[in-house]
Amino acid sequence: MRTETGQTFRLSDYRPTPYAIPETRLDFRLAPERTIVHARLTIERRPGTEPGTPLLLDGDELKLISLAINGIPAGNNSYRATPDLLEIRDVPSAERFTLDIVTEINPTTNRQLSGLYRSSDVYCTQCEAEGFRRITYYYDRPDVLSVYTVRLEADRLAAPILLSNGNPVEHGEVDSARHYAIWHDPHPKPSYLFALVAGSLGVVKDHFTTRSGRLVDLAIHVEHGKEGRALYAMDALKRSMAWDEKRFGREYDLDVFNIVAVSDFNMGAMENKGLNIFNDKYVLADPETATDTDYAGIEAVIAHEYFHNWTGNRITCRDWFQLCLKEGLTVYRDHEFSADQRSRPVKRIAEVKILKSQQFPEDAGPLAHPVRPREYREINNFYTATVYEKGSEVVRMIHTIIGPELFRKGMDLYFERHDGEAATIEDFIKVFADVSGKDFSQFALWYDQAGTPKLEADFAYDEKAQTYSITLKQSLALTPGQPHKKPMLIPIAFGLIGPDGKDMVPSAVTGGEVHDGVIYLQRESETFTFHGLAARPVPSLLRGFSAPVNLVASLSTSEQIFLALNDSDPVARWQALNMIFTQVLTEGARHLRLGKDMQIDDHVLEIAGRIAADTTLDPAFRALCLSLPSENDIAREIGENVDPDAILAARDRLMAAIAARYADDFAALYQSLTQQGPFSPDAQSAGRRSLRNILLDYLSRHAMSPDRAAHQFATANNMTDRFAALSVLVQRFGGSHEARNALATFEQRFGEDGLVMDKWFSVQAMQPGPEVLAAIKALTRHPAFSLDNPNRVRSLIGTFSANNPTGFNRVDGAAYEFLADTVLAIDPENPQLAARLLTAMRSWRSLENQRREKAKAALQRIAAMQKLSTDLRDIVERTLA
Ligand code: ARG
Ligand code: ZN
Numbered sequence: 001m002r003t004e005t006g007q008t009f010r011l012s013d014y015r016p017t018p019y020a021i022p023e024t025r026l027d028f029r030l031a032p033e034r035t036i037v038h039a040r041l042t043i044e045r046r047p048g049t050e051p052g053t054p055l056l057l058d059g060d061e062l063k064l065i066s067l068a069i070n071g072i073p074a075g076n077n078s079y080r081a082t083p084d085l086l087e088i089r090d091v092p093s094a095e096r097f098t099l100d101i102v103t104e105i106n107p108t109t110n111r112q113l114s115g116l117y118r119s120s121d122v123y124c125t126q127c128e129a130e131g132f133r134r135i136t137y138y139y140d141r142p143d144v145l146s147v148y149t150v151r152l153e154a155d156r157l158a159a160p161i162l163l164s165n166g167n168p169v170e171h172g173e174v175d176s177a178r179h180y181a182i183w184h185d186p187h188p189k190p191s192y193l194f195a196l197v198a199g200s201l202g203v204v205k206d207h208f209t210t211r212s213g214r215l216v217d218l219a220i221h222v223e224h225g226k227e228g229r230a231l232y233a234m235d236a237l238k239r240s241m242a243w244d245e246k247r248f249g250r251e252y253d254l255d256v257f258n259i260v261a262v263s264d265f266n267m268g269a270m271e272n273k274g275l276n277i278f279n280d281k282y283v284l285a286d287p288e289t290a291t292d293t294d295y296a297g298i299e300a301v302i303a304h305e306y307f308h309n310w311t312g313n314r315i316t317c318r319d320w321f322q323l324c325l326k327e328g329l330t331v332y333r334d335h336e337f338s339a340d341q342r343s344r345p346v347k348r349i350a351e352v353k354i355l356k357s358q359q360f361p362e363d364a365g366p367l368a369h370p371v372r373p374r375e376y377r378e379i380n381n382f383y384t385a386t387v388y389e390k391g392s393e394v395v396r397m398i399h400t401i402i403g404p405e406l407f408r409k410g411m412d413l414y415f416e417r418h419d420g421e422a423a424t425i426e427d428f429i430k431v432f433a434d435v436s437g438k439d440f441s442q443f444a445l446w447y448d449q450a451g452t453p454k455l456e457a458d459f460a461y462d463e464k465a466q467t468y469s470i471t472l473k474q475s476l477a478l479t480p481g482q483p484h485k486k487p488m489l490i491p492i493a494f495g496l497i498g499p500d501g502k503d504m505v506p507s508a509v510t511g512g513e514v515h516d517g518v519i520y521l522q523r524e525s526e527t528f529t530f531h532g533l534a535a536r537p538v539p540s541l542l543r544g545f546s547a548p549v550n551l552v553a554s555l556s557t558s559e560q561i562f563l564a565l566n567d568s569d570p571v572a573r574w575q576a577l578n579m580i581f582t583q584v585l586t587e588g589a590r591h592l593r594l595g596k597d598m599q600i601d602d603h604v605l606e607i608a609g610r611i612a613a614d615t616t617l618d619p620a621f622r623a624l625c626l627s628l629p630s631e632n633d634i635a636r637e638i639g640e641n642v643d644p645d646a647i648l649a650a651r652d653r654l655m656a657a658i659a660a661r662y663a664d665d666f667a668a669l670y671q672s673l674t675q676q677g678p679f680s681p682d683a684q685s686a687g688r689r690s691l692r693n694i695l696l697d698y699l700s701r702h703a704m705s706p707d708r709a710a711h712q713f714a715t716a717n718n719m720t721d722r723f724a725a726l727s728v729l730v731q732r733f734g735g736s737h738e739a740r741n742a743l744a745t746f747e748q749r750f751g752e753d754g755l756v757m758d759k760w761f762s763v764q765a766m767q768p769g770p771e772v773l774a775a776i777k778a779l780t781r782h783p784a785f786s787l788d789n790p791n792r793v794r795s796l797i798g799t800f801s802a803n804n805p806t807g808f809n810r811v812d813g814a815a816y817e818f819l820a821d822t823v824l825a826i827d828p829e830n831p832q833l834a835a836r837l838l839t840a841m842r843s844w845r846s847l848e849n850q851r852r853e854k855a856k857a858a859l860q861r862i863a864a865m866q867k868l869s870t871d872l873r874d875i876v877e878r879t880l881a
Helices: 227-248 292-307 320-341 344-364 385-418 425-436 557-566 570-593 602-613 619-626 631-638 644-672 683-703 707-715 719-732 737-750 754-765 772-779 790-803 814-826 831-841 849-863 870-880
Strands: 019-029 035-045 055-058 063-069 079-082 085-088 096-105 115-119 122-126 146-155 161-164 167-173 178-189 196-199 202-209 215-222 256-262 275-279 454-462 467-475 490-497 508-510 513-515 518-521 525-531 538-541 550-553
Touching (some): 063 079, 063 085, 122 256, 146 161, 146 196, 161 178, 196 275, 202 227, 215 227, 227 256, 227 292, 256 292, 275 292, 292 320, 292 683, 292 719, 320 344, 320 385, 320 425, 344 385, 344 619, 385 425, 385 490, 385 518, 454 538, 467 490, 467 538, 490 557, 538 550, 538 557, 538 570, 557 570, 570 619, 570 631, 570 644, 602 644, 619 683, 631 644, 644 683, 683 719, 707 719, 707 737, 754 772, 772 790, 772 814, 790 814, 831 849, 831 870, 849 870
Parallel strands (some): 019 146, 215 256, 454 550
Antiparallel strands (some): 019 035, 055 085, 063 096, 115 122, 122 196, 161 196, 167 178, 202 215, 467 525, 490 518, 490 538, 508 525, 513 518
């Protein structure tokens, strides 16, 4: 475990390194416990560096075997080596020299899953952000770009496959037992993009010819026997390659592209140049084992990592403060890809839901940070929804502000101007300022100010003057380290809907900047007046969710219902509906908490029924409309003194009321959506399944019987329907004979497959109510469970603590203590995983008093430990601050 230094890194401290490393040659003698790494680095003094300036290289838990400078063994006094530092004191005065560094590492005992480690006997690497320094001493930072040549040597039987970045150069025998391969990557890259894989794996092969005629060999390597489950990923890869050419003019630039799926991985996947390494969750799928959500996730992550080849690899980040430069932009690109492959509005609504459920609470709590942070103690803790999802929203706003043509022009300029460089957010913003001639200085605040702006909207119609005024006011709550905030530029796509349901066209606008259907709010408060409107319009604001803000519009319920039924923008329709439900649910939870009854207006039920029945609408869209705000969404909306039990009760009541009102219609609709023909993962079919499965939930609540779900479970020919039925059984009828039967059947069939068992763990982790904790504890002793495997930990304990509010927030605090114990047990092995798990407690302050005190006690117990990783120390201290 990395020792705590308590050091804070600051953007303002950025300095280039005194030396460059134009060339890096690595030679790996792979062995399970003693791998020898020989690095030959060509070092070049940068212009302006005094000759003789000491050379300081990063390390982490390294053991130096030998060091030579210009081929001559270094004398003891000429350097200092510790596990995390190599300091060369006697630096040759020549402009160029070589270092030969030999280190010894142990891939088997490396359970942090950072650096070189083994996953099911396969050697693999994860170097982002700072894992390369666990392999050899290096300038392990993204602004040092080097051309790599890598030789790998391993046991031929244990590791028939030897992969690294770039193109294969040569391979052959070493002796009767061992073989080797040499790889060369012509594109200079930072160390975090280095990768190697060695092991025995099955492979799926294909090829792709780029627009300019380069033939690229594609391969996806998976566990033997799982090749069939990699075909969808391969298809997604080819579609991604074609799309990036068409949409962004970006071609692939090597002769091979390899993807390897491993089962022990801290994150989703990694974009190493020419050798992407994936969490197998984002590669493996077939109808029997993967849900539609899994398919969509695979498509998105395959695309994401592939798109990094240009946004991240060809142009990388100058320092880790600029992480959103590659992540926000690449998320934006994968969102656009999925939108083009599927239904654009449905995809957009799904993005908004994720943003609101993951990023908004981050922004509202103690872990809030700007899209581009200015300081960090542990960079691994900044791979967050803010950097990724809000970072993508910021790019989307640039697109909205300058339009598609100029946006593409700006991107072209970005690639042209910065190819081969390590760039900054300033560089990125400048290309759009240059192509559009616009001033982006106020816009840049989106990168610097944390928190979700609150956008309040008030309306006034003057019948005589035939004018309609919209007054908009923005405010931004203080966040850690940022007590003062400035007004930002907020692009608000909008429409004014007339009584006939069509957008009205005003004759003129006064009071501020409005063009092409977008209001540009620049000051704290502005009033925009629309002229020539013969009737009072209903305003539709934030169409397409044009800015990541919290909109509070003073609309009547009937206006909101009007929007939900008439808005030409499906995203805005969904938002209106969501707002209606949210109001009913927050009010309902408040009433129930006070022992009063919950009021549900008949119109609210009717609108759910009308949208469900509207066959002119995409089934996927109807499903999204029918899925009520989650318990966490409602809690976030309530904001303080949160009582999870009251929230669940309110949500259950609303669902029951809708179900009661439409039981017959929903039953008929459920029946009519029964799958015809064989399974297909395409968006249309998936949409029908999602509508059918949400209806199953409603119907089971109304019937108060598990029968329909049990029948669907027994007859399902795909995992989506099977898992949906299992969820209804376990979450609504937990403990019933039917639920227990289904769990047993599932376990019997999939017990050997960890990835599929993740679903079995998470469905049980979601069972509401305080009693579930005992079951969770018992499941940690299940043979398929392991604290060593991040996917297992996340599916059971992560799901429980983040997505089961009534189970996790037991009044007696026992679940907080359980999470604290788990986090402390994992921390010495895998700090990244431990730290990530604890972020489930970030909203503890908004709980009601009793729970809040218990949560605080659990957090304080962690904070009081003598020995914590930097990762966990950082999270627990910021959470408590
Ligand atoms: N760059 C990767 C991606 O977004 C994420 C890897 C982060 N890994 C880590 N250990 N911090 O695709
Ligand atoms: Zn990424």
